[in-house]
Amino acid sequence: MNSGEHDLGLPVDVPSTALFTDHYELTMLQGTLKSGAAHRRSVFEVFTRRLPEGRRYGVVAGTGRVLDAVENFRFDADVLSFLRERGVVDEPTLQWLASYRFSGDVWGYPEGEVYFPGSPILRVEGSFAECVLLETVILSILNHDSAIAAAASRMASAAGGRPLIEMGARRTHELAAVAASRAAYVGGFTTTSDLAAGFRYGIPTVGTSAHAFTLVHDSERDAFRAQVDSLGRGTTLLVDTYDVGEAVRMAVEIAGPDLGAVRIDSGDLLLVAHRVRQQLDELGATDTRIVVTSDLDEYAIASLAAAPVDAYGVGTQLVTGSGHPTCSMVYKLVARARSADPKAPLEPVAKKSLGAKSSLGGRKWAARRPDAQGAAEAEVVGTGPVPADLVDHQLHVELIKGGEVLAREPLDTVRDRHAAARASLPLSATQLSRGEAVIPTEFV
Amino acid sequence: MNSGEHDLGLPVDVPSTALFTDHYELTMLQGTLKSGAAHRRSVFEVFTRRLPEGRRYGVVAGTGRVLDAVENFRFDADVLSFLRERGVVDEPTLQWLASYRFSGDVWGYPEGEVYFPGSPILRVEGSFAECVLLETVILSILNHDSAIAAAASRMASAAGGRPLIEMGARRTHELAAVAASRAAYVGGFTTTSDLAAGFRYGIPTVGTSAHAFTLVHDSERDAFRAQVDSLGRGTTLLVDTYDVGEAVRMAVEIAGPDLGAVRIDSGDLLLVAHRVRQQLDELGATDTRIVVTSDLDEYAIASLAAAPVDAYGVGTQLVTGSGHPTCSMVYKLVARARSADPKAPLEPVAKKSLGAKSSLGGRKWAARRPDAQGAAEAEVVGTGPVPADLVDHQLHVELIKGGEVLAREPLDTVRDRHAAARASLPLSATQLSRGEAVIPTEFV
Numbered sequence: 001m002n003s004g005e006h007d008l009g010l011p012v013d014v015p016s017t018a019l020f021t022d023h024y025e026l027t028m029l030q031g032t033l034k035s036g037a038a039h040r041r042s043v044f045e046v047f048t049r050r051l052p053e054g055r056r057y058g059v060v061a062g063t064g065r066v067l068d069a070v071e072n073f074r075f076d077a078d079v080l081s082f083l084r085e086r087g088v089v090d091e092p093t094l095q096w097l098a099s100y101r102f103s104g105d106v107w108g109y110p111e112g113e114v115y116f117p118g119s120p121i122l123r124v125e126g127s128f129a130e131c132v133l134l135e136t137v138i139l140s141i142l143n144h145d146s147a148i149a150a151a152a153s154r155m156a157s158a159a160g161g162r163p164l165i166e167m168g169a170r171r172t173h174e175l176a177a178v179a180a181s182r183a184a185y186v187g188g189f190t191t192t193s194d195l196a197a198g199f200r201y202g203i204p205t206v207g208t209s210a211h212a213f214t215l216v217h218d219s220e221r222d223a224f225r226a227q228v229d230s231l232g233r234g235t236t237l238l239v240d241t242y243d244v245g246e247a248v249r250m251a252v253e254i255a256g257p258d259l260g261a262v263r264i265d266s267g268d269l270l271l272v273a274h275r276v277r278q279q280l281d282e283l284g285a286t287d288t289r290i291v292v293t294s295d296l297d298e299y300a301i302a303s304l305a306a307a308p309v310d311a312y313g314v315g316t317q318l319v320t321g322s323g324h325p326t327c328s329m330v331y332k333l334v335a336r337a338r339s340a341d342p343k344a345p346l347e348p349v350a351k352k353s354l355g356a357k358s359s360l361g362g363r364k365w366a367a368r369r370p371d372a373q374g375a376a377e378a379e380v381v382g383t384g385p386v387p388a389d390l391v392d393h394q395l396h397v398e399l400i401k402g403g404e405v406l407a408r409e410p411l412d413t414v415r416d417r418h419a420a421a422r423a424s425l426p427l428s429a430t431q432l433s434r435g436e437a438v439i440p441t442e443f444v
Numbered sequence: 445m446n447s448g449e450h451d452l453g454l455p456v457d458v459p460s461t462a463l464f465t466d467h468y469e470l471t472m473l474q475g476t477l478k479s480g481a482a483h484r485r486s487v488f489e490v491f492t493r494r495l496p497e498g499r500r501y502g503v504v505a506g507t508g509r510v511l512d513a514v515e516n517f518r519f520d521a522d523v524l525s526f527l528r529e530r531g532v533v534d535e536p537t538l539q540w541l542a543s544y545r546f547s548g549d550v551w552g553y554p555e556g557e558v559y560f561p562g563s564p565i566l567r568v569e570g571s572f573a574e575c576v577l578l579e580t581v582i583l584s585i586l587n588h589d590s591a592i593a594a595a596a597s598r599m600a601s602a603a604g605g606r607p608l609i610e611m612g613a614r615r616t617h618e619l620a621a622v623a624a625s626r627a628a629y630v631g632g633f634t635t636t637s638d639l640a641a642g643f644r645y646g647i648p649t650v651g652t653s654a655h656a657f658t659l660v661h662d663s664e665r666d667a668f669r670a671q672v673d674s675l676g677r678g679t680t681l682l683v684d685t686y687d688v689g690e691a692v693r694m695a696v697e698i699a700g701p702d703l704g705a706v707r708i709d710s711g712d713l714l715l716v717a718h719r720v721r722q723q724l725d726e727l728g729a730t731d732t733r734i735v736v737t738s739d740l741d742e743y744a745i746a747s748l749a750a751a752p753v754d755a756y757g758v759g760t761q762l763v764t765g766s767g768h769p770t771c772s773m774v775y776k777l778v779a780r781a782r783s784a785d786p787k788a789p790l791e792p793v794a795k796k797s798l799g800a801k802s803s804l805g806g807r808k809w810a811a812r813r814p815d816a817q818g819a820a821e822a823e824v825v826g827t828g829p830v831p832a833d834l835v836d837h838q839l840h841v842e843l844i845k846g847g848e849v850l851a852r853e854p855l856d857t858v859r860d861r862h863a864a865a866r867a868s869l870p871l872s873a874t875q876l877s878r879g880e881a882v883i884p885t886e887f888v
Binding site: 017019020021022023024025026027028030031032034035037040042044069079082083086088090128132135136137139140141143144145167169170171172173174175176177178179180193194195196198199205206207208209210211212213215216217218222225226227229230231241242316319320321325326328331332333336338349350351352 | 461463466467468474477478479488523526530532572576580583587615617619620621623638639643653654660661662684685760763765772776782793
């Protein structure tokens with residue numbers, strides 16, 4: 001799969017990704033251009049203070065899309081006239097924006113890695129001005145995609161190797177759906193219903209028919225005949241429009257024992273799957289698979305582990321992050337120089353107010369310490385030199401250097417990385433029950 | 445506000461909206477082209493079986509985006525080669541798709557209206573083939589946008605006339621964010637932080653500074669001076685980076701009593717807002733407003749009703765639908781002719797399986813019956829002739845006729861319609877507590 005294969009242009013309805021930006025990023029730019037602080041070397045970090053309640057690990061997803069967004073972040077004439085007409089910023093700021101290209105460095109967890117509270121998922125370095133502008137679009141992408149990937153990863157664990165079909169496009173924004181398919185694939189899904197995701201990211205697409213197909217014909221029999229005539233015996237027939245037992249009998253009568261699969265979209269799936277399996281076997285259709293698709297989430301999938309189910313289709317709960325449709329990633333200034341001199345040393349900075357919103361200053365490294373058996377034991381995050389025993393266990397890779405994207409990679413690489421990262425966690429990581437982060441984060 | 449003002453092209457990263465479509469819509473097309481059912485006149489309806497748990501009304505949003513999507517739904521050469529290469533459908537189907545233009549009719553609730561379980565929110569009529577293809581993109585848009593608008597509407601009720609700032613872009617997909625800003629505006633929000641939403645839909649954008657602005661300067665004093673120098677005394681200063689009391693004192697010292705506003709983004713907002721108001725008043729800054737922005741939802745907004753707060757900024761909970769990030773709208777075939785003869789009568793059809801997924805066949809009208817005082821009393825949905833007393837209370841408007849979009853309208857019209865629709869409901873509609881739909885749906 002080549003992730004750039006069908007990239008026909010900018011993934012936006014505005015001429016670049018530059019407007020996926022909060023108004024205040026531009027006013028901060030204006031203010032610092034005037035005060036001079038715009039040119040101070042700065043380090044921003046993306047991290048979360050906590051995982052969604054009950055979750056044991058997070059999944060980094062969207063990094064590849066972040067790289068595209070940073071590369072396409074530029075202010076063309078249309079955008080500049082909009083900003084001028086609306087009086088968003090002043091003329092010197094508009095002039096600065098006209099030649100904007102990110103020229104700094106980005107380090108981060110490679111896409112597909114797992115993360116924990118405090119993990120410095122992404123580190124963006126450059127002048128304050130060039131870095132501050134990227135906050136909104138970076139967080140949009142990572143917060144959305146990581147939320148979907150985390151849900152997908154739990155579902156993939158629950159499915160225990162059975163294929164998972166992503167079919168949630170109709171339950172989320174039409175372009176969020178494309179990113180959701182991508183994130184689901186990273187998390188372990190196998191295929192998608194979303195043609196745009198197939199087109200954009202090369203994810204295999206699947207689908208055969210809905211109840212409307214049965215209803216538009218004069219009878220279920222006519223519909224099944226039409227589908228088998230058109231799509232062949234290997235197709236998947238939807239058997240719950242009227243009576244499941246009758247439909248299964250007719251499906252095998254029409255398609256023969258080579259019928260590819262039947263799909264069940266309603267009812268008590270555990271019970272119905274057992275009955276349908278028995279019926280298919282009695283009819284000699286022992287290789288005909290059973291696909292279930294009714295409001296599934298990771299718990300429903302797990303509850304069907306002992307059922308004769310061959311594939312799961314998941315919609316709503318996947319694209320809404322199974323109760324957690326966003327992550328709480330933030331993008332914080334953690335260090336900056338005290339002058340615009342490029343050689344001025346970085347000084348750690350942090351908000352100091354009361355309560356949960358404080359954060360840790362300083363440019364951070366991260367490593368995952370293994371135990372004697374090689375399983376992850378702790379997420380170690382620090383600001384000083386990396387301890388010798390952790391040097392080989394560091395998590396950051398260089399993603400952008402001097403504005404040049406270094407680390408584009410095929411989606412299958414990302415998907416494999418996630419499977420390996422999940423497998424390296426303690427076994428309790430994949431328990432579906434609510435719990436704490438499966439490994440602690442240690443700050444050194 | 446002119447909703448088409450900055451429409452520079454297709455709102456997609458694929459050449460049209462046609463790929464925002466589930467694979468099975470195209471295989472159903474292929475199957476019915478072969479069986480002939482593709483050409484049967486058909487009626488599809490969008491409705492929900494229930495409101496999200498505890499919600500008392502739904503809000504129709506996204507209709508304007510649906511009209512754009514239908515208009516831009518076409519299969520160009522790139523899309524057709526993708527479908528051919530992947531073997532999604534056969535050559536006759538590809539040929540049919542090449543000239544696809546929706547030529548049917550669409551009726552629906554006007555955007556901004558409220559809806560209830562069973563309300564026929566949208567009705568799409570044409571050949572089976574031309575209608576079935578639109579399912580996924582129509583549902584994506586309506587399910588997403590209506591979920592956000594419903595949350596926005598509850599927040600607007602809770603805010604009781606105080607302005608609401610949408611600032612959730614960083615918590616959702618970057619293009620979902622633009623649609624979310626639009627839906628929030630429909631639901632009663634005043635402004636947005638999202639520049640793309642300003643660009644695309646003309647929604648007023650706002651913003652001044654984040655904690656990073658304070659931290660990049662050598663001191664909070666330097667930062668406040670820089671901001672006031674650059675943005676003027678009318679700006680909003682963020683006062684919770686270090687010590688709120690000290691920051692407020694310094695803010696008024698630097699900007700004078702004409703300081704526009706202070707923003708509080710952490711802590712116990714009720715307590716802090718009272719203290720800050722008292723301090724501002726004592727400093728003579730009696731017109732300086734207080735903006736609060738910390739993880740608000742409709743309940744937190746309501747709890748601040750008695751606090752001296754002048755505006756609310758809402759992020760995460762708005763763009764994730766305040767616990768309900770999607771609606772459960774479905775797109776169902778409810779009637780179709782028994783032949784391809786354009787004069788053949790429509791016959792009602794419906795899935796008949798057990799459980800909650802059954803639906804009501806037949807092409808439906810809808811009306812909202814008022815009580816003697818003019819408040820809404822019932823949602824009446826029927827398939828026969830419209831009773832005389834309901835003729836003037838019908839809800840459907842014609843949106844597309846013979847493929848031509850009829851009903852584009854400015855976003856302010858939609859926003860005003862929503863405010864009026866909400867105001868016409870019984871008072872208990874805007875209670876935040878969990879409850880049933882505020883009026884019953886009667887099927888006649």
